[in-house]
Amino acid sequence: MSATVTRAIPADAAECARVLADAARDRRTVRIRGSGTKSYIGDIAPTDIEIGTSRLAGVIDHEPADLTVTVGAGMRVADVAAVLARAGQFLPLDPPHADEATIGGVIAANSNGVWRARYGAVRDLLIGTRIALADGTVARAGGRVVKNVAGYDLDKVLVGSFGTLGVIVEATFKVLPVPAASDGLVARFVRSADAFAAADAVIRGASRVEACVVERSEGPAWRLAVQARGSAPTVKRAVDDARREVAARQGKSNELGDELGQMRELPARAIDGALVRASLPLAASPAFAETAARLESLAALVADAASGVVRVHLLGDDEAVIRDAEALLLAARVVGGSGRIERRAEQLRSRLSTWPTRPNGDFLMRRIKDSFDPAGILEPGRSAFA
Amino acid sequence: MRGLVALLGREKVLGAREDLLLYEYDGAVDTATPDAVVLPESTADVAALARFCHEHRVPIVPRGAGTGLSGGAIPVEGGVVVSFARMARILEIDVPNLRAVVQPGLINLHLSTAVAPHGLYFVPDPSSQKACTLGGNVAENSGGPHTLAYGVTTNHVTGIEIVLSDGTVLRLGGKAVEDEGYDLVGAFVGSEGTLGLVTEITVKLTPLPEDKRTVMAAFPTMDEASETVSAIIAAGIVPSAIEMMDQLATQAVEASVHAGYPLDAGGILLLEVDGPRDGLDDARARIEKICRDHLASEVRVASGALERERLWAGRKGAFAAMGRLSPDYYVQDGVIPRTRLPDILRLVKDAGVRHRLRVANVFHAGDGNLHPLILFDSRLGPDELERAKAAGLEILTACVEAGGSITGEHGVGMEKNCYMPLQFQPSDLAAMRRLKDAFDPDGLMNPGKIFPTPSRCREFAFASTAR
Ligand SMILES: Cc1cc2nc3c(=O)[nH]c(=O)nc-3n(C[C@H](O)[C@H](O)[C@H](O)COP(=O)(O)OP(=O)(O)OC[C@H]3O[C@@H](n4cnc5c(N)ncnc54)[C@H](O)[C@@H]3O)c2cc1C
Numbered sequence: 001m002s003a004t005v006t007r008a009i010p011a012d013a014a015e016c017a018r019v020l021a022d023a024a025r026d027r028r029t030v031r032i033r034g035s036g037t038k039s040y041i042g043d044i045a046p047t048d049i050e051i052g053t054s055r056l057a058g059v060i061d062h063e064p065a066d067l068t069v070t071v072g073a074g075m076r077v078a079d080v081a082a083v084l085a086r087a088g089q090f091l092p093l094d095p096p097h098a099d100e101a102t103i104g105g106v107i108a109a110n111s112n113g114v115w116r117a118r119y120g121a122v123r124d125l126l127i128g129t130r131i132a133l134a135d136g137t138v139a140r141a142g143g144r145v146v147k148n149v150a151g152y153d154l155d156k157v158l159v160g161s162f163g164t165l166g167v168i169v170e171a172t173f174k175v176l177p178v179p180a181a182s183d184g185l186v187a188r189f190v191r192s193a194d195a196f197a198a199a200d201a202v203i204r205g206a207s208r209v210e211a212c213v214v215e216r217s218e219g220p221a222w223r224l225a226v227q228a229r230g231s232a233p234t235v236k237r238a239v240d241d242a243r244r245e246v247a248a249r250q251g252k253s254n255e256l257g258d259e260l261g262q263m264r265e266l267p268a269r270a271i272d273g274a275l276v277r278a279s280l281p282l283a284a285s286p287a288f289a290e291t292a293a294r295l296e297s298l299a300a301l302v303a304d305a306a307s308g309v310v311r312v313h314l315l316g317d318d319e320a321v322i323r324d325a326e327a328l329l330l331a332a333r334v335v336g337g338s339g340r341i342e343r344r345a346e347q348l349r350s351r352l353s354t355w356p357t358r359p360n361g362d363f364l365m366r367r368i369k370d371s372f373d374p375a376g377i378l379e380p381g382r383s384a385f386a
Numbered sequence: 387m388r389g390l391v392a393l394l395g396r397e398k399v400l401g402a403r404e405d406l407l408l409y410e411y412d413g414a415v416d417t418a419t420p421d422a423v424v425l426p427e428s429t430a431d432v433a434a435l436a437r438f439c440h441e442h443r444v445p446i447v448p449r450g451a452g453t454g455l456s457g458g459a460i461p462v463e464g465g466v467v468v469s470f471a472r473m474a475r476i477l478e479i480d481v482p483n484l485r486a487v488v489q490p491g492l493i494n495l496h497l498s499t500a501v502a503p504h505g506l507y508f509v510p511d512p513s514s515q516k517a518c519t520l521g522g523n524v525a526e527n528s529g530g531p532h533t534l535a536y537g538v539t540t541n542h543v544t545g546i547e548i549v550l551s552d553g554t555v556l557r558l559g560g561k562a563v564e565d566e567g568y569d570l571v572g573a574f575v576g577s578e579g580t581l582g583l584v585t586e587i588t589v590k591l592t593p594l595p596e597d598k599r600t601v602m603a604a605f606p607t608m609d610e611a612s613e614t615v616s617a618i619i620a621a622g623i624v625p626s627a628i629e630m631m632d633q634l635a636t637q638a639v640e641a642s643v644h645a646g647y648p649l650d651a652g653g654i655l656l657l658e659v660d661g662p663r664d665g666l667d668d669a670r671a672r673i674e675k676i677c678r679d680h681l682a683s684e685v686r687v688a689s690g691a692l693e694r695e696r697l698w699a700g701r702k703g704a705f706a707a708m709g710r711l712s713p714d715y716y717v718q719d720g721v722i723p724r725t726r727l728p729d730i731l732r733l734v735k736d737a738g739v740r741h742r743l744r745v746a747n748v749f750h751a752g753d754g755n756l757h758p759l760i761l762f763d764s765r766l767g768p769d770e771l772e773r774a775k776a777a778g779l780e781i782l783t784a785c786v787e788a789g790g791s792i793t794g795e796h797g798v799g800m801e802k803n804c805y806m807p808l809q810f811q812p813s814d815l816a817a818m819r820r821l822k823d824a825f826d827p828d829g830l831m832n833p834g835k836i837f838p839t840p841s842r843c844r845e846f847a848f849a850s851t852a853r
Contacts, residue, residue, distance in 0.1 A: 064620070065616050065619060065620055065724065066724050066725050066754075067619060120537065121563070121564075123564075123569060123572055133813075137813040138813060139811075139813045139814045139816070139817040140810070140811065140813075141814070141817065143721075143791050143809070144723070145721045145723055145754060145789065145791055145794075146721075146753045147529060147538065147750070147753045147791070147794035147795060148721055148790075148791035148793070149526065149527045149791075149793050149794060149795055149796075149797055150791050150792050150793050150798055150806065151798065151806060151810065151815070151818045151836060152576065152821050152822075152836075153527070153572060153575065153576050154573075154817055154818060156540070156571075156572025156573050156575075157568050157570075157572065157573050160564070160568065160569060161568060176624065177619075177621075177622035177624070178622070179622070180622070204484075205593075206593075206595070206596035206663070207662045208662075230665070231665045231668055232665075233664040233665035233668055234661065234662050234665035236664065237662050237663075237664040279562040279563055279564050279565070280562050281480075281483040281485070281562050282482070282483045282484055283482035307563045308562055309564075336560050336561055336562065337560075337562040338562065338564075338565045339566075340566055355567075358567075359566045359567035360556065360557055360558055360565070361556055361558050361567070361570045362567065364556075364824055364825060365568045367823075368568060368820065368821065368824045371820040371823060372820060383567075384566040385567050385568075
């Protein structure tokens with residue numbers, strides 16, 4: 001590995017593919033950088049080359065009446081949102097690092113916020129991509145129409161691939177019209193069981209809320225934040241129902257402020273200690289949260305009640321953080337879920353690997369990786385199956 | 387054959403000529419006879435069979451109910467057809483986790499019926515849902531009228547157990563929404579039986595909507611109906627279903643189902659909104675107004691469950707009703723951006739005229755997924771099917787040129803594998819091939835599907851028109 005990093009900022013897909021092909025020929029390792037907001041994920045080490053996607057930006061196609069948008073992967077999600085807003089539409093994705101995150105990074109890191117309750121995750125909204133590959137070619141997966149089963153759904157493999165298969169240069173998403181009304185509530189509970197029971201009642205109720213998240217940060221109280229968007233009568237109904245579920249469980253409702261934004265941004269704040277991210281069967285979240293609440297190093301917990309994705313921020317003595325993080329990953333596996341150390345302080349890197357256990361199907365993942373990147377140059381240290 | 391019987395027992399293997407004939411066709415137009423048919427009763431049976439086929443280098447062709455519309459279950463290169471008819475149980479209904487675990491041979495509608503007492507349902511509702519299987523749905527990534535708002539099969543599957551062509555049994559995903567590493571569940575859904583055999587499926591269950599409003603609107607021509615679709619979407623309304631039907635289709639349906647569609651309409655829309663009761667009438671009223679603004683001659687709101695059922699029975703029975711018009715039909719499944727509906731529908735009509743065949747249209751208008759039913763009569767000679775296919779190819783070419791796809795839900799199968807280069811460049815297909823080689827390096831799973839094969843595709847040498 002050379003001491004100096006070569007930076008490349010390709011202007012288009014073909015140039016990007018050429019950079020990759022040269023790197024593969026010379027066996028030089030490559031890191032791909034959007035805004036760099038998620039560079040903490042993975043067991044990463046310095047690479048020979050860094051490819052920036054900032055010039056692969058801009059709206060490529062947006063026909064409002066088709067409810068789709070095609071953009072360059074280096075475009076920031078916030079900038080896509082601004083363009084769509086002018087047409088009365090929005091991209092139903094609210095990933096953390098909301099101001100900086102790029103489209104490519106959000107796809108590669110499978111980065112989701114709290115809206116997946118209603119609209120689904122990156123995998124549900126992405127309908128097409130173009131990728132620059134290590135053999136110097138550019139391939140297209142999916143398409144630009146909302147329904148398409150021609151050939152394999154390679155987009156799914158790219159979501160969460162962390163750049164290990166190629167550089168995403170362009171992406172097409174489904175978008176939606178901005179709803180007419182919006183409202184929500186935030187409630188406090190003494191007992192976690194009550195907070196989760198209220199959340200569960202909300203997601204099983206008649207209304208389809210946009211977000212339904214349970215949180216615990218400072219102090220012993222648990223908070224539930226619920227947001228609904230839609231036509232005025234459906235929003236009123238959703239919030240009324242949620243308020244009733246809260247009251248039935250001795251919770252106290254208040255008007256919703258920016259709590260959901262704060263909850264979503266936990267990964268951005270969790271600079272010290274360790275951040276564990278678990279994906280659990282829905283009904284396992286309450287017990288998992290109880291387990292987390294008893295840990296010495298618990299600093300904050302954010303549980304998306306609609307998806308079963310729970311993040312736990314651990315802070316304090318290194319030994320305690322490591323012990324608690326390992327306990328949580330084990331707890332996730334025991335209930336049939338999975339997890340990773342999404343973020344950890346620099347001094348914990350060598351002791352807490354992002355993916356301490358291999359996922360099922362790791363040998364297939366390795367074969368896929370080897371066929372897309374036979375020289376093994378792309379994003380070393382960011383494969384869950386390595 | 388003898389080896390299979392020794393391995394699995396006589397009652398799980400079919401080899402007699404008359405038995406094999408039942409497995410040479412599906413819902414589409416191509417046929418081929420299998421060398422043997424196996425009816426496994428467990429994952430262990432499937433794994434043993436795969437090991438056997440791997441050892442003897444015999445192709446494996448999975449089969450659900452055989453309702454597929456792209457020849458996916460047809461053993462075009464011979465081999466063993468694996469029917470999942472005896473693996474059709476619901477293994478678990480997990481209400482707290484909003485999941486069900488099922489075997490692949492389970493019939494789609496049986497799942498929703500079984501979970502309805504819990505106030506839940508399985509969203510994907512192909513019009514064939516009384517017959518098609520969950521395994522087939524997973525393989526085709528099937529859609530249906532109500533997948534417009536709530537997503538297709540891939541959005542509702544979180545875990546699978548699969549058997550690879552070498553007999554390896556693998557569990558991927560589970561009840562959680564995602565796992566670490568590449569999304570292999572997502573890669574497998576829609577792979578048309580070419581990556582492996584799915585032996586168990588974990589699906590999401592969704593709370594049933596509190597209520598629905600169903601609207602049937604009749605228009606003078608398909609143009610007004612198409613423009614209404616765009617106008618509704620532009621107004622920010624997202625119905626759970628928007629289906630369209632032309633006059634020829636309506637006439638066939640009325641002759642067989644008596645759904646109550648007006649026979650003099652040039653185009654009909656069937657629309658549904660569902661969700662919390664509050665707001666439904668508001669949405670319905672807005673839809674009604676938009677329909678009338680676009681010259682609807684009649685707008686009828688279903689007065690209750692019975693009338694709603696009747697309106698839907700017409701739509702869901704539409705393919706079967708084609709028998710009233712013609713002994714055979716060839717259905718295409720191209721997708722276009724919604725805004726292109728009016729001009730592509732005109733082009734569909736012209737293609738029919740050019741090839742001297744009638745074309746009926748019954749389709750998922752909300753997501754731009756066409757289903758032109760090209761009517762032909764095979765008794766008049768092989769030329770009829772040839773002309774139907776030629777008309778179909780013209781339509782698909784137009785769909786791709788409009789920025790769309792050759793298939794929205796029926797799959798590529800053996801019917802459209804030669805057309806893949808219309809939509810994809812060699813580098814796109816090469817990327818897909820990498821996935822195939824990872825799962826099935828020996829190429830034994832459902833060969834002759836999805837990818838163009840030199841032997842059968844020689845006559846189709848088109849350059850990609852892909853954008
Ligand atoms: C009247 C009619 C209406 C239809 N309406 C719709 C509709 O609205 N939406 C829609 O999407 N489709 C529709 N279809 C098409 C068809 O019903 C679907 O594609 C369905 O999912 C096929 O299921 P099947 O069990 O019949 O599968 P089959 O036809 O038996 O097989 C289909 C494919 O799945 C593979 N397969 C089957 N089981 C397995 C398994 N266990 N493991 C791996 N691969 C497997 C086969 O190899 C084949 O490639 C319709 C068909 C008809 C006849």
